[in-house]
Amino acid sequence: MDAVNSAMIIGALPFTMVMGLMCVSLIKALFNDYRRSQRSAAAAAAPAE
Amino acid sequence: MSTKAPFTELDIKTSDSGFYEGYSVPIALLSKGVMAALVIWALVWPANANGVLGSLIWQILGDFNAFYIIITGFFAFFLFVLAALPQTGKIRMGQPGEAPEFSNFSWFSMMFGAGLGVGLMVFATAEPLGLWGSNPVVVAGEVAGNTPEAVQSGFRYTFAHYGIHAWAIYVVTGLSLAYYAYTRGMPLTIRSALTPLFGRYINGFLGHIVDVLGIVATILGVSVTIGFGVSQFVDGVYAITGMEWIMDMGGEAPVPGTVGLITGLVIIMGLSIVSAVTGVDKGVKILSTLNLVLSVILLLTFVIFGSFLFAMTTYATALVDYIMHFVQISFGAWTPQDPAAFAAALPEAAKPLADDLIGGATNAWGSFDGFKSGLEGAAAELDDATLAAVYDAGNAGRQFGWQAGWTTFYWAWWIAFSPFVGLFLARISKGRTIREFIIGCVFAPTAVCFAWMTILGGTAIDMEISGVAEGAIIGASNTAKLFVTLEQIISGGFL
Numbered sequence: 001m002d003a004v005n006s007a008m009i010i011g012a013l014p015f016t017m018v019m020g021l022m023c024v025s026l027i028k029a030l031f032n033d034y035r036r037s038q039r040s041a042a043a044a045a046a047p048a049e
Numbered sequence: 050m051s052t053k054a055p056f057t058e059l060d061i062k063t064s065d066s067g068f069y070e071g072y073s074v075p076i077a078l079l080s081k082g083v084m085a086a087l088v089i090w091a092l093v094w095p096a097n098a099n100g101v102l103g104s105l106i107w108q109i110l111g112d113f114n115a116f117y118i119i120i121t122g123f124f125a126f127f128l129f130v131l132a133a134l135p136q137t138g139k140i141r142m143g144q145p146g147e148a149p150e151f152s153n154f155s156w157f158s159m160m161f162g163a164g165l166g167v168g169l170m171v172f173a174t175a176e177p178l179g180l181w182g183s184n185p186v187v188v189a190g191e192v193a194g195n196t197p198e199a200v201q202s203g204f205r206y207t208f209a210h211y212g213i214h215a216w217a218i219y220v221v222t223g224l225s226l227a228y229y230a231y232t233r234g235m236p237l238t239i240r241s242a243l244t245p246l247f248g249r250y251i252n253g254f255l256g257h258i259v260d261v262l263g264i265v266a267t268i269l270g271v272s273v274t275i276g277f278g279v280s281q282f283v284d285g286v287y288a289i290t291g292m293e294w295i296m297d298m299g300g301e302a303p304v305p306g307t308v309g310l311i312t313g314l315v316i317i318m319g320l321s322i323v324s325a326v327t328g329v330d331k332g333v334k335i336l337s338t339l340n341l342v343l344s345v346i347l348l349l350t351f352v353i354f355g356s357f358l359f360a361m362t363t364y365a366t367a368l369v370d371y372i373m374h375f376v377q378i379s380f381g382a383w384t385p386q387d388p389a390a391f392a393a394a395l396p397e398a399a400k401p402l403a404d405d406l407i408g409g410a411t412n413a414w415g416s417f418d419g420f421k422s423g424l425e426g427a428a429a430e431l432d433d434a435t436l437a438a439v440y441d442a443g444n445a446g447r448q449f450g451w452q453a454g455w456t457t458f459y460w461a462w463w464i465a466f467s468p469f470v471g472l473f474l475a476r477i478s479k480g481r482t483i484r485e486f487i488i489g490c491v492f493a494p495t496a497v498c499f500a501w502m503t504i505l506g507g508t509a510i511d512m513e514i515s516g517v518a519e520g521a522i523i524g525a526s527n528t529a530k531l532f533v534t535l536e537q538i539i540s541g542g543f544l
Contacts, residue, residue: 003099004276005458006106007087008269012465013113015266018259019218019464020120022225022242023127029228029245030137032055 056248057233059241061256075257080264110453115382117457121464122379125217128224128487138484142231149480158341159477160494168462169211169501171277174534175527177506178513180206180455182523188413188447190440195523197514204367207506209378210459211498212371216491218463222471223478224486231479237472239263263468270465279317280528283309288532304526348504354538355508364503383453386411386446394442398435402428406439411446413454509534 063073091098131137141147149156181203182194192198225242235241240256247255283305287296295309305313324332351357371378391411392403399406405428409420417440424436431439478486509530512518518537525533 002276003091003102004269004272006102008266008273008465009106009458009461010102010109011269012266012461013109013117015262015468016117016120016461016464018239018243018262019124019221019467021246023124023221025243025245026225026228029055030131030140032245033140033232034136036054 056244057235059235060252076260079261083265084268111385114453114457115384117460118382121214121460124221125213128217132484132487141482142227143480147480151477171281171528173505174509174530177207178509181510188451189444201370205370207502208371212495215463216494218467219470220490222467223474227475227478266465267468279310279313280305283313284529285532302524351504351508356511359511360503360507363507383449385449391442396435396438399439410440410443413447413450512537
């Protein structure tokens with residue numbers, strides 16, 4: 001295999017792992033943002049007395 | 050239960066003045082240092098660099114080939130779920146009620162400008178033709194390569210490499226960047242996408258590392274692309290002018306020579322410097338408009354003078370075939386074949402010769418006939434039925450070799466490009482919902498890439514099946530295939 005192609009496959013590997021973490025990260029962010037929006041919607045529906 | 054407000058206090062120190070004004074000094078120096086070290090290594094000790102990379106790559110592929118395949122399959126299904134769930138699909142990446150920044154038309158045309166690059170020019174004919182000759186079904190010995198029976202499986206893997214997965218890789222990065230930038234007002238940078246996991250720790254050295262990994266991957270990906278682009282440029286100039294001094298005429302077919310490649314690189318570098326210096330609204334705009342117009346002319350040439358009917362029937366059958374094999378393409382990963390398992394699977398007569406047989410039987414780039422003719426000594430004495438069983442026993446090894454050489458190369462290429470394309474997709478998608486973003490940036494470009502591949506590649510295959518090209522296209526180098534196909538259209542029975 002060509003040297004540049006090999007270097008690219010090796011060099012892209014750590015970033016592949018970063019992309020895996022980005023997916024986990026996005027799941028966490030979406031889930032938390034969903035809970036925040038649920039809570040603010042509930043707070044808006046029942047204003048504090 | 051309470052949920053804390055998200056961490057958004059990203060603090061990236063940029064230089065106030067001097068050469069790096071507006072840039073982060075550690076990130077710039079780290080990524081330049083890594084690239085400079087690589088280039089010096091390759092220039093000063095080319096033999097050492099070639100040897101080390103050559104052996105290291107197969108070691109790494111042995112351990113990580115399956116990782117590349119499966120995580121890419123996961124990216125695709127991850128996006129399907131995000132687009133399908135109403136809780137996530139409807140989220141708008143922008144302030145509530147904000148309309149998309151760009152109209153649908155300019156959104157799509159900019160997207161194609163970013164995606165339709167060198168890969169689609171070099172591989173429009175090279176990919177379908179290469180896979181027509183060798184793909185996992187051919188490697189398994191079920192059909193013979195370069196026959197009408199191999200067209201279906203050839204296009205299945207062409208679609209796999211240029212379809213949903215390629216764009217899913219770009220969109221995973223693009224979506225992560227866009228989400229934090231437009232819902233939390235964070236900067237469009239790789240480290241923003243990891244703040245939910247690492248919080249304030251991302252402000253330190255960890256953040257620099259993550260950004261540098263993205264930059265180094267991008268530079269390596271761009272290097273591969275420029276390599277193909279320059280070779281194709283030289284091949285194209287040769288096809289038109291016939292200048293022999295730019296080619297290496299020593300081999301069976303002329304390939305771009307060193308002098309030609311360096312000349313081509315200097316010309317392309319000069320043009321890109323001019324277009325960058327004159328600014329986005331002059332040079333870059335002229336070049337991208339020219340690119341779009343010429344691409345359309347090329348496509349129309351193939352539609353009118355090529356095998357359009359063959360292309361359209363292939364498109365329909367290959368699409369169905371691709372969808373039916375989608376799960377297998379996503380998760381069917383191979384690992385290197387264990388020599389002990391190979392020896393155990395051999396028929397009794399061949400068992401003592403396992404060491405002489407494994408090399409040929411697991412070679413993904415040969416055929417059964419090639420395997421037979423390559424045998425020496427006692428192994429060559431075995432009868433055909435035994436040898437067929439031996440070849441069958443090596444299938445797992447051949448499948449691994451094929452996958453590591455084709456699919457994993459593409460996945461790595463698209464991943465290396467994803468910070469670049471992802472950033473661009475994020476930049477043009479402010480105000481879109483997650484569902485719009487995924488459908489618009491995964492499915493729409495996929496459908497267009499498939500048409501491009503079937504119209505250009507289908508014409509080349511049809512000319513080889515019908516015998517018009519007499520093997521000329523198959524024999525040409527990857528970067529020359531497009532021009533040889535055009536020559537055949539002009540000189541052959543199609544015009």
